[in-house]
Amino acid sequence: MRDVAKLAGVSHQTVSRVINDHPNVRTETRERVLAAMRSLNYRRNLAARTLATRESRTLGIIGFETTLFGPESMLYGIESAARAAGYLVSVATVRELAHHPVLEAVDRLAQHDVDGIIAIAPKPAVTTALTHAPAGLACVAVGGSGSGVEPFPTVRVDNVTGARLATQHLLDLGHATVHHAAGPPDWPEAQARVDGWRETLYAAGAVVPAISPGWWDAAAGYEQGRRLAADPSVTAIFAANDRIALGVLRALHESGRRVPDDVSVVGFDDMPDSGYFMPPLTTVHQDFAEMGRRALALLLHHMARADGADPPPNVLVAPDLVLRASTAPRFD
Amino acid sequence: MRDVAKLAGVSHQTVSRVINDHPNVRTETRERVLAAMRSLNYRRNLAARTLATRESRTLGIIGFETTLFGPESMLYGIESAARAAGYLVSVATVRELAHHPVLEAVDRLAQHDVDGIIAIAPKPAVTTALTHAPAGLACVAVGGSGSGVEPFPTVRVDNVTGARLATQHLLDLGHATVHHAAGPPDWPEAQARVDGWRETLYAAGAVVPAISPGWWDAAAGYEQGRRLAADPSVTAIFAANDRIALGVLRALHESGRRVPDDVSVVGFDDMPDSGYFMPPLTTVHQDFAEMGRRALALLLHHMARADGADPPPNVLVAPDLVLRASTAPRFD
DNA sequence: TTCGTGAGTGTTACCGTTCTCAACGTGATC
DNA sequence: GATCACGTTGAGAACGGTAACACTCACGAA
Numbered sequence A, B: 001m002r003d004v005a006k007l008a009g010v011s012h013q014t015v016s017r018v019i020n021d022h023p024n025v026r027t028e029t030r031e032r033v034l035a036a037m038r039s040l041n042y043r044r045n046l047a048a049r050t051l052a053t054r055e056s057r058t059l060g061i062i063g064f065e066t067t068l069f070g071p072e073s074m075l076y077g078i079e080s081a082a083r084a085a086g087y088l089v090s091v092a093t094v095r096e097l098a099h100h101p102v103l104e105a106v107d108r109l110a111q112h113d114v115d116g117i118i119a120i121a122p123k124p125a126v127t128t129a130l131t132h133a134p135a136g137l138a139c140v141a142v143g144g145s146g147s148g149v150e151p152f153p154t155v156r157v158d159n160v161t162g163a164r165l166a167t168q169h170l171l172d173l174g175h176a177t178v179h180h181a182a183g184p185p186d187w188p189e190a191q192a193r194v195d196g197w198r199e200t201l202y203a204a205g206a207v208v209p210a211i212s213p214g215w216w217d218a219a220a221g222y223e224q225g226r227r228l229a230a231d232p233s234v235t236a237i238f239a240a241n242d243r244i245a246l247g248v249l250r251a252l253h254e255s256g257r258r259v260p261d262d263v264s265v266v267g268f269d270d271m272p273d274s275g276y277f278m279p280p281l282t283t284v285h286q287d288f289a290e291m292g293r294r295a296l297a298l299l300l301h302h303m304a305r306a307d308g309a310d311p312p313p314n315v316l317v318a319p320d321l322v323l324r325a326s327t328a329p330r331f332d
Numbered sequence C: 001t002t003c004g005t006g007a008g009t010g011t012t013a014c015c016g017t018t019c020t021c022a023a024c025g026t027g028a029t030c
Numbered sequence D: 001g002a003t004c005a006c007g008t009t010g011a012g013a014a015c016g017g018t019a020a021c022a023c024t025c026a027c028g029a030a
Helices: A001-008 A010-020 A027-040 A046-053 A069-084 A099-111 A124-130 A160-171 A190-201 A218-229 A242-254 A288-304 B002-008 B014-018 B027-040 B048-052 B069-082 B099-111 B124-130 B158-171 B190-205 B216-231 B242-254 B289-303
Strands: A060-066 A088-094 A118-121 A138-142 A154-157 A179-181 A236-239 A264-269 A283-287 A312-317 A321-324 B058-064 B088-094 B118-121 B138-140 B154-157 B179-181 B236-239 B262-269 B281-284 B314-317 B320-322
Touching: A001 A010, A001 A027, A010 A027, A010 B281, A060 A069, A060 A099, A069 A088, A069 A118, A069 A288, A069 B088, A088 A099, A088 B069, A099 A118, A099 A124, A118 A124, A118 A242, A118 A288, A124 A138, A124 A242, A138 A288, A154 A160, A154 A288, A160 A190, A160 A236, A160 A264, A160 A283, A160 A321, A179 A190, A179 A242, A218 A236, A218 A242, A218 B281, A236 A288, A242 A264, A242 B320, A288 A312, A321 B242, A321 B320, B002 B027, B014 B027, B027 B190, B058 B099, B069 B088, B069 B118, B088 B099, B099 B118, B099 B124, B118 B124, B124 B138, B138 B289, B154 B289, B158 B236, B158 B262, B158 B281, B158 B320, B179 B190, B179 B216, B179 B242, B216 B236, B216 B242, B236 B242, B242 B262, B289 B314
Parallel strands: A060 A088, A060 A118, A118 A138, A138 A154, A154 A312, A179 A236, A236 A264, A264 A283, B058 B088, B058 B118, B118 B138, B138 B154, B154 B314, B179 B236, B236 B262, B262 B281
Antiparallel strands: A088 B088, A283 A321, B281 B320
16 A cells, blocks of 8 residues: 555545545546556555454355255345445354354354354254344344344244245135144254144134154155155145255155145245155245345444444245145045 | 553554564563453454555455355354454455356455455356456465366365266166256366266266256256156156256156156255155255365465465365165166 | 635544564573 | 574564645635
8 A cells, every 4th residue: 555655646645545445535546546546556455444344244144054055045135135245255153043052153253353243043043142242233033933122133934924924825725634744852943834834724614634754855755745645635735945845745645646636735944946846846935035135224223333322123024925836626 | 552551551553563562572571461351341443454564455346146054054064254354355256157257346345445355256257357367465265177277276065076976866766767857068077067977977887978058047947857758768857957957857856757656856956845745855065165265275274375385275075975765766 | 815625635543463572480401 | 701693573674555634826805
């Protein structure tokens, strides 16, 4: 910077003003400085800037160290939006969604002076850990099923509505009731899907079948599917996500139950290839990239008014049903 | 830091020595400093450290802004290894695998003083762009099918061997020849799989069927599958990846060709749920997380000996065949 | 004429580290 | 007993920016 100043015949401060688009610089001077910067191929040193301003133009993301579809796709939504806003994105992953590992991740990001944090927070442990983040560090939680009283903004998909959509769709097709291949019971999102499903059945006066705990992958779905396939009265299944649905589909196939002729199946997520399952899966679509963008917008807004006393907004993203070929009417 | 020094009754320099594990500090002094640090809850300011040392303890990753399975999983391998080595990971994604966007990403990372870059480089444009990175910035490319003369280390899976494994497996089962549902022709990895496939057929004296250009997803696989299903002589198909295989599977099913009874199918990647396709997919497994770790190790090594005149290592990871239920013997 | 005002610019201090080098024991060596 | 090496410590100057403030000048109002 000193060299640029010398070459342009101005003080380093004027150079600083130019790079920061300060208004009070004569056009002619600005041009001279810009020319000097170009000819010296000058790039501002962000570390020095960070040191002086305590602002790094870097955002932190806390993710879960497992290849779950949702979180992955959100990363890209966040990153591209962050780039547009002039921020770089750093990621810290946690091996386990527990208090301590998350705190550690926050600490690591804080040491690197991130200006704000977006946490993929599917379990409450993450959210509570986040409340212990250093004061003044803006946080946004995305995912999970918040209590509504978080001290920071959240973005979530409306899982209850999504589950309701799926269940009602099956009911409308004439199924007496709908069985559920659930996710892990200690994940609020899985629980919210159970709730939406149960409520809908209850409202329709349908029997509410028992559920058993699962996980998010096809292996778990397969187990659930075997259990359900063993029961000849099962004609409709709502799976907690598409991967589970894949396992269910296979279990049904193995026991000779045709989909959708004998049993209808609905998933959740609308993963890229679920339209090519056998049969193509009817599912509840959620736009993860969009959620990432929303989270980022919220974070930037939160950072801008750090002392904002207004209650933190809780964005609820509406999912919608994608009709494909895994569901069919039932006439009994 | 000044406060810590004052509390411990030493100079700031001694505090610095303590945090950097400098040997020449009396044990008693060190203890006193550590105690002071603890009681003041001191954290070193990394921005200041970066400014002084030109070392940020941050690594950059250049990724492709699309949810392809491979790159995703690598990120986690890289991140957790980086964390263990005391580095934070920043990501810069590119919307398009072309020269200019990649250079822009490099620039963005360089501005933030990353100590090194790992680029997910499935296409040569990324690699060549990388050669224009600022001198002294260590780079590692992972993926693609390098020319072998890159000025920096690379990590790649041995696609040719993988394809050979798949093709030979089908040949060994008694199939007269093997058809290929190819990926995008301008991706070296897809091309290498074509090469391995073709070589194997050639070596076995089998007919080499024509291929048509595709993409990496199930939709493209479905198209390929329809084309292949129309030809009654097709009894074995090697798909360039698992998602393509999924589409192929469905196309075959739709045209009444049973898998594996009528047609055998092999995939590539071993995605998490491919064991639950219908039927469970025999595929070529590659360990993306491990590749990420290897890439990181290479990068750290490369950074340590920045002036290393020794030729950059090109790590080739061996894939292996996972046998499941989508292939069967053929007796003609 | 005098003064205030605001645009344009420069001066100096400061952000929190590490680096360089000098200084101060202390014990071993001659 | 002087010298020397070495372990231990401290003082001051970087590192490359930004913030705060002072200064100059031109212009319009009193």
